[in-house]
Every structure is written in C-alpha cells, then in structure tokens.
Amino acid sequence: xxxxxxxxxxxxxxxxxxxxxxxxxxxxxxxxxxxxxxxxxxxxxxxxxxxxxxxxxxxxxxxxxxxxxxxxxxxxxxxxxxxxxxxxxxxxxxxxxxxxxxxxxxxxxxxxxxxxxxxxxxxxxxxxxxxxxxxxxxxxxxxxxxxxxxx
Amino acid sequence: xxxxxxxxxxxxxxxxxxxxxxxxxxxxxxxxxxxxxxxxxxxxxxxxxxxxxxxxxxxxxxxxxxxxxxxxxxxxxxxxxxxxxxxxxxxxxxxxxxxxxxxxxxxxxxx
Numbered sequence: 138x139x140x141x142x143x144x145x146x147x148x149x150x151x152x153x154x155x156x157x158x159x160x161x162x163x164x165x166x167x168x169x170x171x172x173x174x175x176x177x178x179x180x181x182x183x184x185x186x187x188x189x190x191x192x193x194x195x196x197x198x199x200x201x202x203x204x205x206x207x208x209x210x211x212x213x214x215x216x217x218x219x220x221x222x223x224x225x226x227x228x229x230x231x232x233x234x235x236x237x238x239x240x241x242x243x244x245x246x247x248x249x250x251x252x253x254x255x256x257x258x259x260x261x262x263x264x265x266x267x268x269x270x271x272x273x274x275x276x277x278x279x280x281x282x283x284x285x286x287x288x
Numbered sequence: 289x290x291x292x293x294x295x296x297x298x299x300x301x302x303x304x305x306x307x308x309x310x311x312x313x314x315x316x317x318x319x320x321x322x323x324x325x326x327x328x329x330x331x332x333x334x335x336x337x338x339x340x341x342x343x344x345x346x347x348x349x350x351x352x353x354x355x356x357x358x359x360x361x362x363x364x365x366x367x368x369x370x371x372x373x374x375x376x377x378x379x380x381x382x383x384x385x386x387x388x389x390x391x392x393x394x395x396x397x398x399x
Contacts, residue, residue, distance in 0.1 A: 148387040152394035
C-alpha cells in the first residue's frame with residue numbers, strides 16, 4: 138500500500154474485547170454507530186453486507202474476514218445504490234483489528250484501496266471513450282447512408 | 289462514506305462534460321502518453337481544436353504534460369477522479385467520528 142492508498146486510525150475503548158467485537162460486527166449496532174438507519178450483515182467470508190443512512194441511502198458490500206474476536210474486514214462500495222459485486226475499482230476495504238489492553242480494547246481501523254479507485258476511474262474513462270467513439274463511427278456511417286440514399 | 293471530489297469538482301465536471309474531451313482522455317489513457325498531433329489523427333477534430341480541449345483538461349488537472357524535444361506529450365492524471373490527500377484526510381476524519389460514536393456506545397450502555 139502506498140501513502141495514497143490507505144488511512145489508519147485507532148481508538149482505545151474501555152470495554153472488553155468481546156463487547157467491542159459484538160458492537161462492530163452485529164447489524165443492530167453497526168446500523169447505529171456506523172450507518173444511522175440500519176445495517177445487514179451475513180457474518181461469514183463472502184457474506185452480504187449493507188449499511189443504510191437516512192440521507193444517503195444504502196451502501197452494499199461484502200464481508201471478507203471474520204476471525205473473532207481479533208479481526209473483521211469488509212469491502213464496501215464508494216457510493217450508495219450500487220448492486221454490482223464489490224471490486225477494487227468500485228469499493229474500498231475496511232479492516233478492523235481488535236487487541237485487549239487490560240480491561241480495555243484497542244481497535245485499529247485501516248481503510249485501503251483508494252489507489253485502486255483511481256485505476257478504476259482510468260479504465261472507466263477508456264471504456265467510456267471506446268463507447269463514445271463507437272457511437273461516433275456508427276452515427277457517421279448512418280449519416281453516410283442517409284446522404285447516399287437521398288442522392 | 290464516499291470518496292468525494294473536493295472544491296475542484298465543478299471544474300473537473302465541466303472539463304468532462306464534453307464528448308470529445310472524454311474521447312481524448314480515453315485515447316491518452318490507452319496509449320499511456322500522446323501528443324496533440326497523434327490524438328488529432330484519431331478524431332474528426334482539427335489539431336488546434338484538440339489543443340484547446342487539452343488545455344481545458346490540463347487546467348482541470350485531468351492531464352499532465354511534459355516537453356520532450358519539440359513535442360509536448362500528455363498523460364492522464366487520475367488524481368481528480370480518485371482520492372487526493374484532502375479526501376483521505378476527510379476519510380480519516382469520518383472514521384474518527386465513527387470510532388468516537390462506537391467508543392461512547394461501548395462504554396456507556398449496559399453490556
């Protein structure tokens with residue numbers, strides 16, 4: 138990962154690791170501190186995930202890692218209302234690492250894959266340009282046909 | 289949390305709101321690097337018109353240019369379409385807010 142590809146932040150929570158694990162991975166809690174209008178989580182690798190915000194809509198994703206109580210990770214789209222499978226071009230990875238510190242829990246969160254979004258944007262640009270050129274060619278042929286038949 | 293564009297967004301969108309400029313970006317992306325002359329050959333547009341479009345793209349930060357001998361060569365700069373340092377700072381700030389909310393929830397509610 139390069140400097141532009143990820144961010145990492147952490148928090149020390151004065152609660153046991155099992156409690157923090159539950160709050161991070163269960164849909165009824167995820168939909169309160171992360172999203173604000175609900176969440177769905179199929180808690181296994183490859184499971185579907187969705188996060189809903191009142192003013193933003195529903196963002197879909199996929200669970201990637203479930204290793205209680207130490208590690209949880211999911212991919213999520215960068216925009217709401219996208220139903221396609223999450224890929225490195227349209228989603229980022231949110232990775233949660235839990236460690237006990239006495240009676241408290243250190244939670245380290247890394248969100249990564251931002252460079253992949255830029256690459257995805259370049260590919261989408263090339264693809265859109267291809268389609269645009271395709272239409273331009275077809276329209277040029279149509280114009281040529283129309284002109285020829287009028288003659 | 290979306291990786292949103294920053295204050296340059298209107299300039300970037302205006303630069304992209306033109307079919308020829310989209311085509312130019314795509315052609316440059318495919319080649320990696322291209323000159324205005326090469327690009328004009330691939331489009332039903334004159335070379336001076338291509339240069340005008342490239343200037344708009346350059347000012348929006350969507351392409352970078354370098355001089356090699358007598359040629360000026362253009363490359364796509366994906367940064368306006370992807371995440372910038374400011375956007376990453378926004379992402380980090382969003383996580384800070386979320387984790388503070390999680391901490392409150394974990395520490396205040398009965399288990």
